[in-house]
Amino acid sequence: MKSNLNKIILNFTLILFLSSCHTFKHQNIFLDTKKRDEIQYKEVDNLKEKSTKTKIDDIDKNKPSNEIEMAPINMPKQKQKVKTVALSKNLNITKTKIFKLDVIKNWSEKKLVQKMGQSDFIKEEGRLKSYQYYFSSCFLDIFFLKRKNSYYVKHIQTRSTKLYGKIKPKKCLEEINNKIDRYP
Numbered sequence: 001m002k003s004n005l006n007k008i009i010l011n012f013t014l015i016l017f018l019s020s021c022h023t024f025k026h027q028n029i030f031l032d033t034k035k036r037d038e039i040q041y042k043e044v045d046n047l048k049e050k051s052t053k054t055k056i057d058d059i060d061k062n063k064p065s066n067e068i069e070m071a072p073i074n075m076p077k078q079k080q081k082v083k084t085v086a087l088s089k090n091l092n093i094t095k096t097k098i099f100k101l102d103v104i105k106n107w108s109e110k111k112l113v114q115k116m117g118q119s120d121f122i123k124e125e126g127r128l129k130s131y132q133y134y135f136s137s138c139f140l141d142i143f144f145l146k147r148k149n150s151y152y153v154k155h156i157q158t159r160s161t162k163l164y165g166k167i168k169p170k171k172c173l174e175e176i177n178n179k180i181d182r183y184p
Contacts, residue, residue, distance in 0.1 A: 099177035101156045109144055109151040115180050133179070137161065138172035 104112065112131070113119075119131035119142075129144040129151050138158045144151035160167050 099173045099180075101158070101173070101176070104142065104156055105153050107153045112142065112153065117179070117182075133176075134161075135172060135175040135179075137175060138167050140172075140176055 107115070109129070116133065120134045121132035123130045123132075127146040129146070131142045131144070133140040133142070139161060141157045141159065142153055143155040143157075145154040158167060158169075158172055
């Protein structure tokens with residue numbers, strides 16, 4: 001146990017000494033900071049005095065002050081402002097009609113096939129018949145009931161394409177409406 005503790009302490013001291021600075025400029029960094037600060041302030045004051053004296057002496061009264069020699073610089077061009085103009089004409093945007101599935105209720109099987117085309121899956125059991133239409137956002141299930149030798153829509157249902165998934169109703173209804181509008 002003691003040997004491990006000794007190794008840890010030895011490694012810590014080695015890392016500490018190896019990571020510290022050992023140059024002549026930085027010796028006694030904690031003791032001489034006050035002296036160094038005083039020297040630096042004196043040097044800055046001396047430089048300020050020299051710079052103001054030389055500037056006053058360098059000014060020639062015969063030379064115009066505008067002609068100071070400088071390196072050539074390409075000045076950036078200002079961007080042109082975009083003009084905004086108000087529209088003089090008010091546009092009436094027609095609201096799109098929201099498609100409702102209740103429109104399909106009581107349609108005959110023949111009318112549904114004419115309006116939406118043939119279904120992707122058909123199942124028939126006695127007096128009941130079901131059509132399934134597959135869309136990218138949902139499935140549309142339409143259930144028919146037989147009356148007087150023909151089938152009529154009794155129930156309509158939409159469901160997600162994934163098991164326990166969520167439906168996006170707007171997108172689903174748009175796809176159904178587009179399919180109905182596609183057929184005359």
